[in-house]
Amino acid sequence: MKTFKNKKGFTLIELLAVIVVLAIVTVLATSTILPYIADVRKQAIADEANEAIEAASRAMSLISIGSITNEDLEGDTTKYKKSDDYYCFSLSKLVELGLWEKDEKELAASDPDKRDGYEGYVKVNISEDSKAYTYEIKMRNTSLYVHSADGDVKYDKSKSEAEQEIKDLDAETKGETFSCS
DSSP: OOOOTTOOOOOHHHHHHHHHHHHHHHHHHHHHHHHHHHHHHHHHHHHHHHHHHHHHHHHHHHHHHTSSOHHHHOSOTTTEEEOSSEEEEEHHHHHHTTSSOOOGGGBOOSSGGGOOSBEEEEEEEEOTTSSOEEEEEEEEOSSEEEEESSSOOOOOTTSOGGGOSEEEOOHHHHSOOOOOO
16 A cells, blocks of 8 residues: 655645735735836826827927918817917817827817727917917816916826815816816
């Protein structure tokens, strides 16, 4: 009769202990990393908003030298609007003009339930002496909302949620209409 005394292996208890330790490490790592992921997402949308503001700035420069004409800007009034004291460019108009590089899928669908990209506008306010512009942006994606009236979007994690220009999308901002009209 053979004996198994020389065979070595792990017992069921040892395997369960390893699994429990791995589960604890996974939970700790996940709870540590998730806040960083949220911060990175908010910083990314801040960068995207600043790129849209820069695109609107380029549009204003091109308008002032005549490279962009009224014919280029005409069309759907929800994409572009001009007044005596402001210009308003939708994000899709900035893409259409070739000033902001985004795929069509990165722009919002007209149906809010199918929205998977960015939606919003950049409003360019003209000062009374018409020599300076200020930029205001409102935009959102599937989970975040940006509103900045000073032309530079920043995410500062040391500020409270109420003080941020970037917020999580809520029922109020989800229902907001984003157009230049």
